[in-house]
Amino acid sequence: VSTDTLLRNIMSKFRHVFGQPVKTEQGYDDIRVSKVTWDSSFCAVNPKFLAVIVESSGGGAFLVLPLSKMGRLDKNHPLVTGHAGPVLDIDWCPHNDNILASGSEDCTAMVWQFPDQMGTRPISEPIVVLEGHSKRVGIITWHPTTRNILLTAGSDNLIIIWNVGTGEPLITMDDHPDLIYNVCWNRNGSLFCTTCKDRRLRVCDPRKREVVAERMAPHEGIRPMRAIFTRDGNLFTTGFTRMSQRELGLWDPTNFEEPIALLELDTSNGVLLPYYDPDTNMVYLCGKGDSSIRYFEITDEPPYVHYLSTFSSKEPQRGMGFMPKRGVDVSKCEIARLYKLHDKKCEPIAMTVPRKSDLFQDDLYPDTAGPDPALEPEEWLEGRDEDPILQSMRDGYVPPKSRELKVAKKNVLDSRPTTRRSMSSCDGSTNLPVSHCLSECLSVCLNVSLSVSPSVSLSV
Structure with missing residues (x-):
């Protein structure tokens, strides 16, 4: 050394x-x-x-x-x-x-x-x-x-x-x-x-x-x-x-x-x-x-x-x-x-780090990157850059119970699809469950409005 x-x-x-x-x-x-x-x-x-x-x-x-x-x-x-x-x-x-x-x-x-x-x-x-x-x-x-x-x-x-x-x-x-x-x-x-x-x-x-x-x-x-x-x-x-x-x-x-x-x-x-x-x-x-x-x-x-x-x-x-x-x-x-x-x-x-004091050690814990995103996908694609949003460690960190995901476009993270195929485009002849997203329901209404069974409820 x-x-x-x-x-x-x-x-x-x-x-x-x-x-x-x-x-x-x-x-x-x-x-x-x-x-x-x-x-x-x-x-x-x-x-x-x-x-x-x-x-x-x-x-x-x-x-x-x-x-x-x-x-x-x-x-x-x-x-x-x-x-x-x-x-x-x-x-x-x-x-x-x-x-x-x-x-x-x-x-x-x-x-x-x-x-x-x-x-x-x-x-x-x-x-x-x-x-x-x-x-x-x-x-x-x-x-x-x-x-x-x-x-x-x-x-x-x-x-x-x-x-x-x-x-x-x-x-x-x-x-x-x-x-x-x-x-x-x-x-x-x-x-x-x-x-x-x-x-x-x-x-x-x-x-x-x-x-x-x-x-x-x-x-x-x-x-x-x-x-x-x-x-x-x-x-x-x-x-x-x-x-x-x-x-x-x-x-x-x-x-x-x-x-x-x-x-x-x-x-x-x-x-x-x-x-x-x-x-x-x-x-x-x-x-x-x-x-x-x-x-x-x-x-x-x-x-x-x-x-x-x-x-x-x-x-x-x-x-x-x-x-x-x-x-x-x-x-x-x-x-x-x-x-x-x-x-x-x-x-x-x-x-x-061994320290004798029980007080919060400011020099060991500068503000650190928190869980909040600084940018949305569209902003980043347009060329914007931001450093992570920092949070204090003084009171420790308590994980939030749940965090809502908000995206400008349709966000598949907000609703869990029933099958893997639900990521693909829908076929008008498919028997769609009521729980499908808004756009899929409207598509079905337009394509098969004359043949929808009275027992199917397409509520929005």
Whole structure:
């Protein structure tokens, strides 16, 4: 460790951050985590729910648990089983804690809405099915500031951006010649970065449908890379050297010639998954198959990426979930919480700054991104950009019981379709139930007004 790093660690308020696993009874047991060979986190969490991709015969499934349902999993707890192939990635909507999107080997992405109180029957009907990829959908990520905008990336090398409120694709990009490893939006959602099997790191402007910056081989190894945007617009990357050592990089996308920082870590096969907290400018590195979590602070001073410490345990991790900042416990000076997946359980790990005072620590908790979207889809498409709407953490965060989704156009999220086919156009000869939307009822009235049976009531 260099002298500069030691001095920086002495000055940093995060130098004593430590990880602490919860007690056994506060974990989640008897969860059969998926064994699919895909480098996703297999886990997604928000202040209300924990979702985990699980083993399933005859298709794909994932589990959704209220955070309060700790302990051994009830055998009757329902699975979400709508996909025809293994589920590869899941992501909670940042603007509605009851909405989750999933991608699968069956070439579709699906959007699901869950009640606060889960029932006992399996859930198999999504509210939106997004069909546009010709191969498996391995990456799902929501827009950070705009309502109802979802990005999907598939093994067909396509990136599609959807308005899930209407079920329509808005933007399609085919700039990648090979498999896309990961996608990450920047803070206001004006750009996203990608890493690809062709060893290039790209920065894309989706509304211009073009790559605005790219770097060939930011890491010289041929193994998969990951890249994320930091809050100031730089790119933090993880990859491998030519000698298969794991490596970190920090890059300025306006000047890709030389890295801001490049740091070799260790020799291991596991792809490093980075989880970033923009409020503290800290990044947590979790390698699949590792039994440790390293964390670093990114600063404006050399060496720019400062190693802080490592949380170590005995068991390797299959995947990891990262709680949004509004879900941490401010009364315990918890600055992050990760959900570590084992073979058959999920173990929350709290990252805590030791403080003697019980008062609210303003320096640890600046205002953080709240659940309110800053833009509507139409505004974002027209070229507007807004930073996330912030909220105070002083009194902690209480998840709202329900959030209404308001979209200018017809929003399929507001009424659950009875079948998947209800997303398609209606046939006048079809026997339509009364619960169909207004436009469908009016269409039927116009087309078959002379032949409607007196027993059918088409009330509006």
